[in-house]
Amino acid sequence: MSEHVSSFQAPTGTHDVLGPASAQWEGLVAIFADFAYRYGFSLVISPLFEDVGVFNRGIGEHSDVAKKEMYVFEDRGGRTYALRPEGTASVVRAFVQHQPTTPWKAWYVTPAFRYERPQAGRFRQHHQLGVEVLGTDDPAVDVEVITLAWRFYEAIGLRRVRLLINSMGHDECRSAYVELLREHLRDNVLSLCDEHRKVWNENPLRVLDCKKDECVAVTSRGPMLPDHLCDDCREHFAAVVAGLFSLGIETTLAPRLVRGFDYYTRTTFEFVADALDGAQNAIGGGGRYDKLAEQLGGKPTSGIGFGTGIERLLLTRAAENPHAPDLVNRELDVFVVDTTGEDSATVLLDTLRQTGLAADRAYDGRSMKSQMKVADKSGARFALLIGPQELAAGEVTIRDLRSDNFEQAQQRVARADVVAVIADLLSK
RNA sequence: GUGGGCGUAGCUCAGUUGGUUAGAGCGCCAGGUUGUGGUCCUGGAGGUCGCGGGUUCGAUCCCCGUCGCUCACCCCA
Numbered sequence: 001m002s003e004h005v006s007s008f009q010a011p012t013g014t015h016d017v018l019g020p021a022s023a024q025w026e027g028l029v030a031i032f033a034d035f036a037y038r039y040g041f042s043l044v045i046s047p048l049f050e051d052v053g054v055f056n057r058g059i060g061e062h063s064d065v066a067k068k069e070m071y072v073f074e075d076r077g078g079r080t081y082a083l084r085p086e087g088t089a090s091v092v093r094a095f096v097q098h099q100p101t102t103p104w105k106a107w108y109v110t111p112a113f114r115y116e117r118p119q120a121g122r123f124r125q126h127h128q129l130g131v132e133v134l135g136t137d138d139p140a141v142d143v144e145v146i147t148l149a150w151r152f153y154e155a156i157g158l159r160r161v162r163l164l165i166n167s168m169g170h171d172e173c174r175s176a177y178v179e180l181l182r183e184h185l186r187d188n189v190l191s192l193c194d195e196h197r198k199v200w201n202e203n204p205l206r207v208l209d210c211k212k213d214e215c216v217a218v219t220s221r222g223p224m225l226p227d228h229l230c231d232d233c234r235e236h237f238a239a240v241v242a243g244l245f246s247l248g249i250e251t252t253l254a255p256r257l258v259r260g261f262d263y264y265t266r267t268t269f270e271f272v273a274d275a276l277d278g279a280q281n282a283i284g285g286g287g288r289y290d291k292l293a294e295q296l297g298g299k300p301t302s303g304i305g306f307g308t309g310i311e312r313l314l315l316t317r318a319a320e321n322p323h324a325p326d327l328v329n330r331e332l333d334v335f336v337v338d339t340t341g342e343d344s345a346t347v348l349l350d351t352l353r354q355t356g357l358a359a360d361r362a363y364d365g366r367s368m369k370s371q372m373k374v375a376d377k378s379g380a381r382f383a384l385l386i387g388p389q390e391l392a393a394g395e396v397t398i399r400d401l402r403s404d405n406f407e408q409a410q411q412r413v414a415r416a417d418v419v420a421v422i423a424d425l426l427s428k
Numbered sequence: 429g430u431g432g433g434c435g436u437a438g439c440u441c442a443g444u445u446g447g448u449u450a451g452a453g454c455g456c457c458a459g460g461u462u463g464u465g466g467u468c469c470u471g472g473a474g475g476u477c478g479c480g481g482g483u484u485c486g487a488u489c490c491c492c493g494u495c496g497c498u499c500a501c502c503c504c505a
Contacts, residue, residue: 012496060440068429086505112505117429119499126505195502209503262505281505309505339463368463375464387463401465410464 013116013124020330024314025127027327028156029109032129035152036107039144041131044106046090052082057295060087060262062203069114082244083113085129086261088289088305089296092171095134096298109310121280121312126202130286130307137290137302139236142267143243145306149271150249151285152308157324158316160274161283163244164254166225167237170290173230173247177223179203184222191218195306208256233266240267256398263289267304275319276312283306283316335380335401336361337371344386348418350394376401382422385410398422 010016017025027278036043084090095104107160109129118124131142141265142388146163146180153161168174181204193212200207208219229237244251260270268287276283293301307377307392317324334357345361352359360378362371368387375383385397390424395412403409413421 009496069503114504116502116503118497119501122504128505279500279502280504284505294489307505311505367458369465370458372465374465383465385464389463395466399464404466 005132012070013118015123015125020326021325022408023328023330024317025310028310028313028328029129031155032109032152033107035148039105039106041105041129041147044091044094044108044132046094046108048111049081049083050093051091052080054084054093055085056088058092058263058292059086063260063262065114065260066143069116071113071115083210084110085114086096086112087128087307088132088261088263088286088292091132091305092134092289092292092298092303093296093361095132095303096293096296099298099314102301103141104134105131105133106139107131118304121276121315123311126312127310128307129310130305131306132303134293134301134303137236137266137288139239139243139267142240143288144290144306145304146240146244146269147247147249149286149306150307156313156317156327158273158283158313158320160320161316162272162274163249163251163266163269164257164272164381165241165244165251165269166254166257167229167233167240167266168226168258168268168287169229169233170265173228173233173263174225177225177228179227180223181205181208181219185218188218188222209258219256226253226255232321236266259285259287263292263295265290269306271308271403273312273316273319275316280312283312286419288335310428331358332360332378332380334359334382334384335378335424336384336386337368337375338386339371340366340386340388340391341365342391344391347382348386348415351419352422355423357419357422381426383423384418398425400425 011264033043052070052072055070059066065085070085071102072080073082074080087108091106091108095106096351099307107130109127110128111125112138113125115124116122131145131323133145147163150161150163169177182201185192185200185204185207189200191214192200192207193210193214196207196210196215207215208225210216210219226237227235241251241253254270257268257270259270264287266288268285271286273281273283284307286304287305288302290302291300292303293299336345336349336352336359338348338361351360358428360380362374366374368385378402383399383401387397390396390412393412394415396415396418397412398418399410400408411421
């Protein structure tokens with residue numbers, strides 16, 4: 001800042017996550033990875049950018065995300081790519097490309113990019129955790145995916161989360177329904193809100209999602225999707241709801257829940273955090289996409305997935321309980337203070353770390369007082385002091401940084417015994 | 429894309445109804461005699477008052493523009 005050179009900052013809508021906040025991320029990802037493992041999922045890593053067609057065909061060219069929110073660019077070879085705006089399309093593209101044996105259960109953690117104006121809980125780069133299951137339309141897998149999400153939310157301490165669930169039907173029963181809805185909207189065009197009065201015909205389902213009083217009044221008098229499902233879809237939906245009920249997972253039937261991506265069929269769901277009173281209270285969502293693999297050039301393959309936003313999860317945790325415990329412990333065990341200027345600290349640290357302890361030190365040959373201050377701020381449980389006396393005696397002074405009694409707080413032990421003594425002290 | 433609020437030290441903010449060397453708290457660094465943190469005391473470093481232009485004898489303060497942050501709409505995680 002002292003120079004007149006211009007500097008840089010993170011692009012609009014993006015953020016650097018530094019410690020200690022980043023430890024919360026580590027914790028979330030680690031817990032989710034563990035859940036995924038316990039539910040039989042394996043990690044899938046796919047590219048952050050794809051041929052733009054993957055997303056256009058996947059999420060639908062008429063969706064808002066595809067129309068105006070994608071980061072599209074041309075590379076030096078003239079190919080048109082887009083940064084992934086969500087996780088599912090890439091994973092399904094990978095499935096189609098590699099044709100793993102089914103059912104294929106994959107989980108991911110990824111950034112997602114959307115060109116939007118940032119606001120509370122919404123960014124141009126956000127991060128999602130998610131799972132996908134390809135190759136079965138068994139309602140049991142719908143239940144399993146939703147259960148994984150639900151139990152995960154419980155595990156990270158969320159208490160005020162509601163599960164909204166709906167069925168979009170399959171191609172035929174949905175398009176039949178859309179026609180019914182279209183007729184109903186046509187008869188009531190003048191009663192719709194300003195915006196939908198113009199565009200209701202392009203995608204009638206979107207009107208269901210409108211929160212304006214005018215649109216709500218019209219659609220609530222009109223046909224509802226769950227009432228117009230075919231027998232198969234109705235049975236499938238009933239099986240999903242029954243499965244969740246048998247697990248004690250409370251569901252809210254949401255007949256007007258229409259999610260933003262066109263690929264959804266049958267089961268769709270969303271998790272809403274009541275602690276987030278802003279507009280951005282959806283912390284996760286997903287659904288079935290039985291036509292997506294075909295749309296991406298693969299064999300007809302059923303699929304279902306779920307994604308949840310890391311930033312919103314952390315916001316929700318903080319909103320529900322400002323004093324929520326850390327999701328992962330990143331405190332140091334010991335801090336080495338060495339004023340001899342020789343390599344005692346270097347050697348001792350190597351030993352400590354090899355035994356699995358978390359250990360750090362001060363640099364630049366600072367005074368003992370200065371190093372002790374750093375030790376204190378590091379949060380370490382113990383300080384290990386090496387001055388001329390310890391050096392000469394081949395010993396180390398162990399000081400308990402949580403004790404305020406000078407006499408009882410420290411003891412001198414032989415270098416060779418340090419690891420054992422520390423291990424013993426930490427186990428108490 | 430549209431609209432509101434805001435932009436002064438690393439952080440949170442005062443302040444100047446336009447006038448000499450711009451402040452506080454926290455944080456950071458160094459001391460408070462002989463090798464020891466957390467409290468306390470002292471001292472220090474650190475700011476083109478977002479950037480550009482205009483008005484003025486003079487602008488951090490007024491005006492315009494611009495960039496950025498933030499909140500909301502739309503939509504979404």
